[in-house]
Amino acid sequence: MRQAETVTFGGAGSDRHSGLRADPARVAALLADPAARVLPLWRGKPLVAGPARDHLGWLQPGCEALDLADPPVLLGLSPEGPRFAADLSRWQPAETDAAALAAFFDPSEQYHPALPTDHLFAELRGVMTRLSPAEAEYAATARAILGWHRTHGFCAACGAPTELTMAGWQRRCPSCGAHHFPRTDPVVIMLVTRGNSVLLGRSPGWPERMYSLLAGFMEPGETIEAAVRREVREETGVQVGAVSYLASQPWPFPASLMIGCRGIALSEALALDPVEIEDALWLPREELATVFADAHPAIAAPRRGAIAHFLLRNWLADRLD
Incomplete structure (x- = not known):
């Protein structure tokens, strides 16, 4: 099908630079790059920006809002600089709508007080067609990989807590040495x-x-x-x-x-x-x-x-x- 790669989340061809994941020093240098940006997600919702919610809310790694339990996950290198994703789910908004969060489609948006007022966490399915192909691919990748980390904190072999490795693309069990990889x-x-x-x-x-x-x-x-x-x-x-x-x-x-x-x-x-x-x-x-x-x-x-x-x-x- 000639139109196949025009589907949402497909065809952008972002460069993930997977060969860098095994080099912690190189990943740390990328995160320290002045051009590096981090996409935070709250409960699977990416940060979006602008009145139309038509682009992602990339933040500098040292941003006050990025109070993280785990290191950011390396998404890849864009022409503008290194791109990472981070799970901000331990942050608690002042108000939440429990019914909206549990709905088939969650229309609620969450505002973090340390961010500009036009930066909000929003349901990806509601904004996916407004994003550029490259940003849609980054958002989909970030949501999937961070969701995997949230549900795979313990070793399937021995039950011990696991730790994030390989720039976020693997979890390792320090107890039995098992390695766990993202599932699709x-x-x-x-x-x-x-x-x-x-x-x-x-x-x-x-x-x-x-x-x-x-x-x-x-x-x-x-x-x-x-x-x-x-x-x-x-x-x-x-x-x-x-x-x-x-x-x-x-x-x-x-x-x-x-x-x-x-x-x-x-x-x-x-x-x-x-x-x-x-x-x-x-x-x-x-x-x-x-x-x-x-x-x-x-x-x-x-x-x-x-x-x-x-x-x-x-x-x-x-x-x-």
């Missing part, structure tokens, strides 16, 4: 078509009217093609024949790689798994056009920036080649 979970997401119609579904708890493509985690010992056929069959009863790859997207909510595929349906009848799927339907291309025009009375499109939105829009425009 592969997820297949399927543009399943039958003639001029596409298969859409919605899960329980989703925002009202929102429908999307079917998706599911791959299982051990499974090919991409087998995962596509299994997930569609389990969730809707539809049999899928030919499967082809379209595009992929890092999706750091919390740490997935969305593998976008096209599947050609061999059957049409629906038999839903009520645990996974609240509703599913076949939608003709002409009706999908009204969904993307926000004119459909019962169906809303997936969120802009998500690969489901990207694949559906390209199918609608006949740009899957």
